[in-house]
Ligand SMILES: Nc1nc2c(ncn2[C@@H]2O[C@H](COP(=O)(O)OP(=O)(O)OP(=O)(O)O)[C@@H](O)[C@H]2O)c(=O)[nH]1
């Protein structure tokens with residue numbers, strides 16, 4: 302298993318205020334859509350690694366102000382677009398006056414992707430659709446398609462999206478079904494379970510309903526995981542809802558959350574005995590739980606960064622491997638000098654957030670008999686992203702904190 306194979310990079314681009322960060326927050330970070338209303342503009346680039354059942358999505362959210370976009374295309378195209386699996390280009394359909402400017406950066410993006418020979422798929426989001434009455438939407442989407450000349454790009458698709466509606470999840474599901482890096486061993490184990498127990502369908506999804514594994518691979522129109530969350534809200538808000546079973550035409554559907562944010566759906570034929578199916582379902586859940594147990598699925602990317610971090614410290618004679626294992630996971634508490642927020646991060650978390658910029662985020666300085674480790678955690682402050690210099694001693698213990706600065 303090589304480490305790149307379980308990581309996919311997605312870049313979200315588009316003009317400022319078009320809704321990129323909001324999409325990231327709602328889909329990947331569990332924010333309520335309303336909570337995005339006061340989002341500050343993203344400064345430069347925000348990169349984050351999200352783990353879904355052992356595979357990671359490396360999500361790059363680029364601040365859409367012209368100065369950042371210009372800087373990206375002048376200096377960072379290679380770094381931003383290399384190994385790209387999917388580009389999400391967000392067009393704010395409520396901002397007609399900027400549509401040609403948006404098209405300009407779209408063309409620039411596609412020119413650059415072509416230049417580096419990228420085979421990334423292109424997903425255009427006709428976004429903020431909630432502001433448009435349903436009967437006017439298709440016409441708007443058609444005109445975006447024309448203006449952006451999408452027919453020129455056979456690997457492009459356009460979706461109507463809004464963070465306030467289900468369609469953002471449908472669009473993300475389509476993207477995930479192409480770019481989510483499936484672990485082939487797990488996929489074939491699931492296949493075996495399906496044939497062993499004679500299932501019609503077995504899926505693993507997030508509780509928001511993004512399907513990660515599905516055997517056979519098919520699109521189910523009903524979002525079963527989300528149905529489960531709705532039922533939990535109605536019937537069992539304070540209890541743990543063990544599992545749900547119901548019949549639908551000639552199928553019997555079982556749904557259960559096996560780990561935090563991992564939901565199993567099994568579909569049996571309704572011909573057989575219910576009792577037998579209940580015990581089979583629990584057996585399947587146990588097998589799947591073992592396969593996707595959180596500790597076992599610390600993403601490969603995380604292990605890679607962890608190893609790199611330990612080797613880096615060891616090469617500077619800072620503690621030994623065993624001691625480092627504990628130290629790099631220990632939370633360091635600090636406070637932002639601008640917004641006053643109290644924050645905490647471990648050395649490993651700083652390294653993970655800055656996997657692309659590791660050498661900057663963690664530096665070791667030696668002089669006059671002392672060794673200082675400098676950490677630069679990034680913090681989403683009131684109006685911008687800021688990095689906060691934290692100094693540690695040669696035991697990786699907190700020594701002092703510096704003034705934060707914009708990144
Ligand atoms: N009506 C509506 N508003 C949205 C939607 N998505 C995002 N917004 C709002 O749009 C505003 C800007 O959102 P951001 O996500 O910060 O925009 P951005 O594209 O990240 O902007 P930059 O970081 O400056 O590039 C916020 O107030 C969001 O609440 C949507 O689907 N519908």
Ligand SMILES: [Mg+2]
Nearest residue numbers: 321322342343
């Ligand atoms: Mg943003």
